[in-house]
Amino acid sequence: MASLGLGSRAAKPKLDRDAWAVRAFMLVIALYLVVALALPLTVMLSKSLSTYRFDLTAFELQIDKGEGWSVPVTLASLADALPADKRPELATNHDGRFGVVDLLPDFSFRAKTRYRLRNAADGAVYLYGSERIADREWHEYSSNEFRRVVVRPAASRGLDNYRTYFSTPSLVQSIENSAWIASVSTVLTVTLAFAFAYALARTCMPLKGLFRLVALIPILVPSLLPGIALVYLFGNQGFLKELLLGESIYGPIGIVIGSVFFTFPHAFIIIATALAISDSRLHEAAVSLKAGAWRRFWTVTVPGARYGLISAAFVVFTLVITDFGLPKVIGGQYDVLAVDIYKQVIGQQNFEMGAVVSVVLLVPAVIAFAVDRAIQRRQVAALSARAVPLEPKPDPAADWSGFALCLVVAVFIVGILAVCQFAALVKLWPYDLSPSLRNYEFDRMDGGGWEAYGNSIRMALYAAAIGTAVVFVGAYLVEKTQGFRTGRTLFQFLAMMPMAIPGMVLGLAYIFFFNDPANPLNFLYGTMAILVLSTVTHFYTVSHLTAVTALKQMDHEFESVSASLKQPVWRLFARVTVPVCLPAILDISIYLFVNAMTTVSAVVFLYAPTTKLASVAVLNMDDAGDIAPAAAMGMMIFYTNVAARLVHLALTRGLLARTQAWRRR
Amino acid sequence: MTSTSTPGGEAARPFLRVCNLVKAFGPFLALKDISLDVMEGEFVCFLGPSGCGKTTLLRAIAGLDLQTSGGIEQAGRDISLLPPSQRDFGIVFQSYALFPNLTVARNVAYGLESLGLKRAEIDRRVADLLELVGLPDQGAKYPSQLSGGQQQRIALARAIAMSPGLLLLDEPLSALDAKVRVHLRHEIKSLQRRIGVTTIMVTHDQEEALSMADRIVVMNHGVIEQVGTPAEIYREPATLFVADFIGAMNKLPVRVEDAEHARLGETRLQCRPHALDPGAEATLAIRPEDVVPVEGNGTGSANRFAVTISEMEFLGSFWRAWLAGPAFGAAGLEADFSVNAIRRLGLEEGKQLTVELPADRLHVFAGAGVDEDG
Ligand SMILES: Nc1ncnc2c1ncn2[C@@H]1O[C@H](COP(=O)(O)OP(=O)(O)OP(=O)(O)O)[C@@H](O)[C@H]1O
Numbered sequence A: 001m002a003s004l005g006l007g008s009r010a011a012k013p014k015l016d017r018d019a020w021a022v023r024a025f026m027l028v029i030a031l032y033l034v035v036a037l038a039l040p041l042t043v044m045l046s047k048s049l050s051t052y053r054f055d056l057t058a059f060e061l062q063i064d065k066g067e068g069w070s071v072p073v074t075l076a077s078l079a080d081a082l083p084a085d086k087r088p089e090l091a092t093n094h095d096g097r098f099g100v101v102d103l104l105p106d107f108s109f110r111a112k113t114r115y116r117l118r119n120a121a122d123g124a125v126y127l128y129g130s131e132r133i134a135d136r137e138w139h140e141y142s143s144n145e146f147r148r149v150v151v152r153p154a155a156s157r158g159l160d161n162y163r164t165y166f167s168t169p170s171l172v173q174s175i176e177n178s179a180w181i182a183s184v185s186t187v188l189t190v191t192l193a194f195a196f197a198y199a200l201a202r203t204c205m206p207l208k209g210l211f212r213l214v215a216l217i218p219i220l221v222p223s224l225l226p227g228i229a230l231v232y233l234f235g236n237q238g239f240l241k242e243l244l245l246g247e248s249i250y251g252p253i254g255i256v257i258g259s260v261f262f263t264f265p266h267a268f269i270i271i272a273t274a275l276a277i278s279d280s281r282l283h284e285a286a287v288s289l290k291a292g293a294w295r296r297f298w299t300v301t302v303p304g305a306r307y308g309l310i311s312a313a314f315v316v317f318t319l320v321i322t323d324f325g326l327p328k329v330i331g332g333q334y335d336v337l338a339v340d341i342y343k344q345v346i347g348q349q350n351f352e353m354g355a356v357v358s359v360v361l362l363v364p365a366v367i368a369f370a371v372d373r374a375i376q377r378r379q380v381a382a383l384s385a386r387a388v389p390l391e392p393k394p395d396p397a398a399d400w401s402g403f404a405l406c407l408v409v410a411v412f413i414v415g416i417l418a419v420c421q422f423a424a425l426v427k428l429w430p431y432d433l434s435p436s437l438r439n440y441e442f443d444r445m446d447g448g449g450w451e452a453y454g455n456s457i458r459m460a461l462y463a464a465a466i467g468t469a470v471v472f473v474g475a476y477l478v479e480k481t482q483g484f485r486t487g488r489t490l491f492q493f494l495a496m497m498p499m500a501i502p503g504m505v506l507g508l509a510y511i512f513f514f515n516d517p518a519n520p521l522n523f524l525y526g527t528m529a530i531l532v533l534s535t536v537t538h539f540y541t542v543s544h545l546t547a548v549t550a551l552k553q554m555d556h557e558f559e560s561v562s563a564s565l566k567q568p569v570w571r572l573f574a575r576v577t578v579p580v581c582l583p584a585i586l587d588i589s590i591y592l593f594v595n596a597m598t599t600v601s602a603v604v605f606l607y608a609p610t611t612k613l614a615s616v617a618v619l620n621m622d623d624a625g626d627i628a629p630a631a632a633m634g635m636m637i638f639y640t641n642v643a644a645r646l647v648h649l650a651l652t653r654g655l656l657a658r659t660q661a662w663r664r665r
Numbered sequence B: 001m002t003s004t005s006t007p008g009g010e011a012a013r014p015f016l017r018v019c020n021l022v023k024a025f026g027p028f029l030a031l032k033d034i035s036l037d038v039m040e041g042e043f044v045c046f047l048g049p050s051g052c053g054k055t056t057l058l059r060a061i062a063g064l065d066l067q068t069s070g071g072i073e074q075a076g077r078d079i080s081l082l083p084p085s086q087r088d089f090g091i092v093f094q095s096y097a098l099f100p101n102l103t104v105a106r107n108v109a110y111g112l113e114s115l116g117l118k119r120a121e122i123d124r125r126v127a128d129l130l131e132l133v134g135l136p137d138q139g140a141k142y143p144s145q146l147s148g149g150q151q152q153r154i155a156l157a158r159a160i161a162m163s164p165g166l167l168l169l170d171e172p173l174s175a176l177d178a179k180v181r182v183h184l185r186h187e188i189k190s191l192q193r194r195i196g197v198t199t200i201m202v203t204h205d206q207e208e209a210l211s212m213a214d215r216i217v218v219m220n221h222g223v224i225e226q227v228g229t230p231a232e233i234y235r236e237p238a239t240l241f242v243a244d245f246i247g248a249m250n251k252l253p254v255r256v257e258d259a260e261h262a263r264l265g266e267t268r269l270q271c272r273p274h275a276l277d278p279g280a281e282a283t284l285a286i287r288p289e290d291v292v293p294v295e296g297n298g299t300g301s302a303n304r305f306a307v308t309i310s311e312m313e314f315l316g317s318f319w320r321a322w323l324a325g326p327a328f329g330a331a332g333l334e335a336d337f338s339v340n341a342i343r344r345l346g347l348e349e350g351k352q353l354t355v356e357l358p359a360d361r362l363h364v365f366a367g368a369g370v371d372e373d374g
């Protein structure tokens, strides 16, 4: 055949406007993930490796006691001259200051002695008052002035912080504590959730719909709310205190009970899904092979739901080990990792050590995440085989024992909330039970008042609106565009990462990154924007997966057809993709809204006096001893979320009704 | 318009030229140096087994998946590197890809709406198109309310709405049941004739290709095995793969004697001229319907064999017989006999007869096996 002269050149496509737009958008969203996730975490990691030490050899001192200047000596040699028990501690943090006069045993600010100090090495810095002196000149001071001279530490990189961490028993103890309560909570929650889900799926008991609804309630409240209820029930004045047989609720017991409460719905959803997809034909086969009910349970039901059980276990473990609010409220002296981060950062201002604890906390979270992802992939494979759903048959004994079990769980869940609501509405539990709205006068308490509640709603709305847009557009670009393969893979990875990052860790990383005056994004620090940013990022993964699932269900040739009809991508996106995916989009926004209302850990480091949030107010009021107002605020969050869910339900229903002509179900 | 291999001969310039196209997926070559010309108004089918690269070639022509190297020219324009939106084609996929949330009319109008036409003008064009595909009253329905065959026709209407120069169809009928499929074959073909659009259809159904195409491009393992009219492809397969892939074929191992003869066991057979070297191992191929039953006992003359009918199967308009004879080994020889011939010769299972393998129907291909061709 005649050659066209097109020969064998390597093909590189011409890009049309669409392709440029797609690339631009992809870049913007990738940039979002880099700025909101990758960079802060990198900075945090590097902080955990930064150590600060007073390098006394870098400063030289001369003294004039009236008989002329002495020979210059380094501060180090002065320190060495001190008796062993008086020598200064040289390890410090980035904020450390060391008063030079501490090295001079006979110092008196009234003496006529004069002092000269100079930096003897590049990079050495000392302060006179707030004046920063970094040059290499001699500076002279009277003894009264010399009181105010402090040297600043030198930074270096290394594992020193980690060495310090692992050689401090009180800190290391937290690892064991965290692992212990997370393990116990996991076993309890998964067992309970499995029993609950099993009863709902495999018996004919009444009120299933109601139980299913009740099981999901804990998602709507901050994780520290059960802590407050437990304080009322079992605390020092609790009327059920005797039930603990002398044990204190402040500590592992309280944390575990509260953890079971707030992780229950997560485990329940996963296990219920796993049970729903297991195959009735297997059961029929087992019955036909004359396997008894017990044997069928262990050989068919449990193996069928095993991926769900394992996945639920990892999710619960991660939730508990990374949770901050609950142990803060009810942990008492029992230290756990998430609270340690808070104590290091807020209490001791030791940011480097906070970063070290964060990295330690990242390890189990990342492992759990990786295992969970691997399992999810297998579960999907198991799902693809067509299963026939199991229809339970009436069996009074099983039905009523299932009912009893579900009732106990439901009473536990509703009871926790009822206690909070009741305590919020009485004058002073347990002494004066007359009704009162005094606890709702938030403006009179420390914590932010009604303004915090308003801020929370605003923040949740922003997070829902902006987050949904970013997540959905991002998922669309990853899922439905061509080329740019490495970029897309990287993007996928970044989108999955937030799931493995505990909220506290993200928050601390944001302090390091955004609070740095050298960062051009520094202006975000202390604004509503940074709260929205951290919330959206913290809850990015689940939202992203929801969007991807919805997009995968769309015919992957739509884009090709649209291009062949010479239509821009955005038109297809607006006219087809978004309308078809609207239920998923609504799901993402309600997910972001509810979580923005309840999250504490992602925002506790980042709020400013003008941007206090309701969930943080619960924490702070509880901290200040205003427990009833804290409960009242917690319940406000609950009612707000219920209202949001109702709106979401109405919207979804209305949408499905209006579009059922074309939606095949 | 049963065109021969290149209508218009040298004078006409092809509408679509594909030159030395290569597509690699990592180390795997899905298309190996494909070159092809398509004339204006032609209906061409890409035919081949699953995974041979038909879809890949079609998508490269559309610009949906860019080739690794090579060029494509359409209507005198080099489109090799253009994005799909700057090429001139309409496409129909196996899944139809109708927008579920838009009515049938809006689906068809999707491309027209941005041309700056008046609403009334668009409505008129849509009505015409729906009329053309035989669904004039369905405009207000949603795709999910239509049958598969109807959805297919809407997808077709949408694809031709912008009057594209090239219509691409990727297995458009394979999701439909057999009856609808045969009916739609007809419709698509006559629609294509009426509007005269150059059309490329991908299929792995040989019947579909034989009944619809002006020319068929038979592909295998990323290369073109043969291009030709359905009759050429069927009667004069260029390779053993084509011979075997299309229709039924008896294959017999032979040794080449000279340019027109081959030896099957003890028998020297006259066959179609070929270019194989004497002494080479080769495969002799003949279609069952080309095996001729002869009256009387004429074994002596050329290309005749005495055989026994070991089994017969009634297939409606003809009988298929399995013939056993010393020359044909364990596999035997398949032959299709008309109902007439059966009656005339009184054939039945176990009966002996003489068959002739006409020299002009005996193809000789290189190689001993079927799967060793490239
Ligand atoms: N994205 C891809 N990555 C890797 N290999 C691919 C990809 N797309 C196609 N292939 C391979 O290229 C070859 C040709 O694929 P193609 O889809 O063109 O086949 P086809 O002839 O259309 O087959 P079918 O009749 O099954 O549709 C196949 O072997 C396929 O596995």
Ligand SMILES: [Mg+2]
Residues within 6 Å of the ligand: B054, B055, B056, B202
């Ligand atoms: Mg294909």
